[in-house]
Every structure is written in C-alpha cells, then in structure tokens.
Amino acid sequence: YMGQWSSNAINGYGHYMGKDGREFRGAWREAVIHGCGEYSWPDGRSFCGQYADDQKHGFGVFTWKDGRRFQGFWQGGKQHGYGVTYKPDGAILRQGVWNMGRQPDESTPTAP
Incomplete structure (x- = not known):
C-alpha cells in the first residue's frame, strides 16, 4: 500500500497492490x-x-x-437501481431496474 495514513490507519487516497495481482486506487476510510x-x-x-x-x-x-460492461447503481456490493449492460461493441444488451443483484424483469434486449 502506498498512500495516506492518519490515526494509525489507512485514510485518504491510496494505491493498494495485492500479491495476487488485485489493485485498488482510490479513497479509504x-x-x-x-x-x-x-x-x-x-x-x-x-x-x-x-x-x-x-x-x-x-x-x-x-x-x-x-469487454461487456454494466453501468449503473449499486447497493451493498450488488447491482441495485437503474442500470444498463452493454456488449463489447457498445450495443445495449439489457437495461432496467435491478433489485439487489437480480436482473430486471422488464428489460429491453437488443435484437441479435
């Protein structure tokens, strides 16, 4: 970890690099x-x-x-609220309101 510390803890902006290859750059509290x-x-x-x-x-x-991506809202680590899933080419795969990680019932898929 490289970054800010205060009160003997990681606080502020920092860069974490795990031994397994995971990385995080951002805010800590x-x-x-x-x-x-x-x-x-x-x-x-x-x-x-x-x-x-x-x-x-x-x-x-x-x-x-x-290359697929989900762009939208999250709650407690799960997709929750409005979101859109895109194919690698940018076409919409699915959109709608997610409920704690469950895909929307009323989605708008793109024609194949």
Missing part, C-alpha cells in the same frame, strides 16, 4: 475502501465507481474481461 476508486482483478475485470464500507455502493461501471 479507517482501512476500508470508502469513496470513489478503481479496483482491478488480474483476470481483466474492473470496477470504477463509488464504494461504501468496502462494497460497491452508488454509481459505478463494472467491466468483464470479455
């Missing part, structure tokens, strides 16, 4: 991810957005290693 930042995994997945208490919370963009 009392040694947990809290605020805006970007997390990346060694397999190519990434998330850029808001966090609260070490979980995705607020607006963010999750990108899979195949």
